[in-house]
Structures are given as structure tokens and as C-alpha cells.
Amino acid sequence: MNISLHKRSAKALGTVVATAGLLLGAGAGTAAAGPSGVTFKAGSMQSDGSRSISVHRNGHYVGKGWWKANGDTLYATDSYADGYGVSAYLGTAPVRVADTLGHHSPYTKSVGGNLREDRRYTFWVCIGNNKAGLTCSDIYTVTS
Template identity: 45%
Template sequence: MQTSTRNRIAAVFAATAMTVGCAVSLGAGSAAAAPSAEFSAHAMQSDGSRSIYIKRNGKVVGAGKWIANGDILRAEDDESDGYYITAVLSTGRDVNTKGKPAPSKVDDAGNLPENKSYTMFVCIGNDSSGLHCSGNYSVKS
């Protein structure tokens, strides 16, 4: 076996191990038990802000928001249902309502370079059920 083939096989095994490790740590192993939810996003505003709403049984139970004026990432939990809301920005910034009584809002603000594009997503879940997450949505600073 050539060295380059061995290196490729090793890379595939390493990538698989990382994927499995990430899936387990993010709760994907419990995905079947994750709460059912629907996600709806408002159109991105002219300043780059956006809101992603989480609905369960037809009712809004929380949201993730990017507020461009102030570079604020927000998680909002509107329902005392045992689930928390997480909002994640592509910079690695994340915020959640875990351990907070509903209704609650948790913000993480920090200055970012102006007029840059990012993505964000939101999740609902808890430690025992796993997380159910939206797709990625564009935002701007």
C-alpha cells in the first residue's frame, strides 16, 4: 500500500471519528427523542438583523435573534416546557436559556467588523432529549 493511500485512509478514519464524537456531544445520539418543532425566519432586515422563531404545536415557544445594531446574539424562551433555546452564530458565539426560568432572554454582545456576512441557527431541546435545530440563515454585522 502506498503512503498516500495510507494517509487517505487515516484521514477518512479521523474524519469519521470526529463526526461521531461531535454527534454524540451535540446530542445527535438522542435525535429521535428531540422535541418536534418548526422554524420560521423573518427576512433579513436592511441592517443585517434577523429573527428565527421556534413553534411547537402551532405556538411560538422561543426564538433566536441577531440584532445587528450592537452585534447582539439573543436566545428567547417563552414557554415553561422543560426545553431551552440556543442561538449560534458562525463566529462560534452561542447563547442559551438553559437553567433560566421562562420567559427569559439571554444576550451575548460583542463588536464584530462592520458589513460582514455570517450565518446563525437556533435549537430547542434539553440534556435528556437532545437538540432539534434549524437550518442556517444569513445575517450581517
């Protein structure tokens, strides 16, 4: 069955789906699937709306995700070759994703694109792979 949506309806549907996924899938650093021993440390939101979340596994720093408001760019860095990738997410419609999956460490991926100024967005970071699943941070607010 084919479904036809107008551009505005498709954007609204994408926002609803992304929000539902966030509410069901993101936790406080623990999940039924995903790597074990993971903790996240979120930095304070900066005056320009930027924020970073570092990823630690078994007490070792393994990477981070960050949102840079000046430039509207999302970054994910995997600093440790453990078979897991780091993904950073920005709650735009559609959700903006920067991930390191499939690349050898160390590796940084950036995804940019102009956003309207002074808008609030959700931001979170995950670690994992297709086999293990993802373990994700809490969801934080950032601005453009």
C-alpha cells in the first residue's frame, strides 16, 4: 500500500515518530540491549546553546558527541577501538545523526546544516553497534 503525504504532513509525522522513539528508546544510560559498563557525562549548556556528552565504558573515556550551535554542526567522536561506534543525535525533523559506525578509531564525523536561530532541540548520544544494540544517554536541551 502506498501512502501519499504533503511535505508539511510528512514533517509532522517525522517529528511524532522521532519523539515517540525518544520516549521509548532513550534511557538514563542503561538499556536491555547495548554495551555494558557505559556511563555518560553531560557538560552544561554553553551560553551559545552548545553542549557535549562524553562516553565512558568500564571507567575509560571512549568518545563523545557534541552540538556546536555556532555553525549548527553535530559531531560524534569514537576514540577507542572496541568495536562500538558513537552516535550523536539532534531532534530535528528528520532527526540529524552523526555517527562513527563502520569506521576505524579514532574517527570523528560531523553533520552540519543551517537551522533557524534561537530554537530549542533535543540532543543525546549513544554507543553500540548493529549486533549489540545501543546504550544511550539521557536527553538534553540545546539551542541553535
